Amino acid sequence: MDMYSVRTKQEWQEVLDSIHEELGMSSTITDKENRVLQFSGERNPLCSKIRSFDEALTFICSQAQQFMAQETKKKKRPLIDACDAGMAKFVVPIFYQGDFVGTLTACGARVLGTELETFVIEKAIKTNGEEIEELIQQVPQCDEKAITRVVQRLL
Numbered sequence: 001m002d003m004y005s006v007r008t009k010q011e012w013q014e015v016l017d018s019i020h021e022e023l024g025m026s027s028t029i030t031d032k033e034n035r036v037l038q039f040s041g042e043r044n045p046l047c048s049k050i051r052s053f054d055e056a057l058t059f060i061c062s063q064a065q066q067f068m069a070q071e072t073k074k075k076k077r078p079l080i081d082a083c084d085a086g087m088a089k090f091v092v093p094i095f096y097q098g099d100f101v102g103t104l105t106a107c108g109a110r111v112l113g114t115e116l117e118t119f120v121i122e123k124a125i126k127t128n129g130e131e132i133e134e135l136i137q138q139v140p141q142c143d144e145k146a147i148t149r150v151v152q153r154l155l
Contacts, residue, residue: 001096001097001099001101002031002032002096002101002102003029003030003031003037003094003101003102005096005101006094006096006101009038012029012037012038013038013040015027015104015154016028016029016038016039016040016041016104017040017041019040019041019104019106019150020040020041020106022146022150023106023109023140023142023146023147023150024041024108024109024140024141024142025041025088025106025107025108025109025140025142026039026040026041026042026043026044026047026106026107026108027039027040027041027104027105027106028040028104028105028106029094029102029103029104029105030069030102030103030105031101031102032100032101032102034065034066034069034103037102043108044108044109044135044138044139044140045135045138046085046087046108046116046121046132046135046136046138046139047061047087047107047108047139049125049127049135050085050121050124050125052125053124053125053126055124056124056125059084059124060083060084060085060120060121060124061083061107063084064081064082064083064084064089064107065089065091065105068081068089068091068105069091069093069103069105071091072091072092072093072103073093073100073103076093076095077093078090078091078092078093078151078154078155079091080144080147080148080151082111083107084117084120085116085117085120085121085124086110086114086115086116086117086120087107087108087109087110087116087139088107088108088109088110088111088142088144088147089105089106089107089108090105090106090107090147090150090151091103091104091105092104092105092151092154092155104154106150108139108140109139109140109141109142109147110136110139110140110141110142111141111142111143111144111147112141112142112143112144116136116139118132118133118136
């Protein structure tokens with residue numbers, strides 16, 4: 001059993017595309033080993049910059065994904081939080097006939113009224129504050145209630 005036992009590739013793509021369109025967050029499905037199977041949406045420039053540094057990718061992105069995927073599998077419920085850079089992230093565990101088969105994940109938006117972790121970002125990508133501020137301005141913003149609605153709809 002795998003993610004494609006739950007939905008077809010095309011059906012998953014429609015779900016991923018709808019998340020990206022509604023929230024401006026890139027979205028993925030992963031298998032039970034946390035390997036990306038499909039995605040939708042381009043990463044915002046700040047995420048792309050972070051992911052271009054191996055250390056930053058591990059510290060900011062991978063660490064949050066691994067932790068959140070493990071927690072959702074264990075607790076059998078979605079988790080809405082943020083990466084270490086402060087951008088919104090959610091992980092929804094997917095089960096099929098009681099077996100964990102993977103996750104649906106979206107990330108890379110700034111929740112309205114929140115600040116991103118500029119100090120953490122600056123240390124991770126060794127870039128000056130001015131460039132980081134320019135990148136932050138390009139991060140899509142979304143409402144926390146909209147994220148919650150999307151996650152609830154996915155259940």
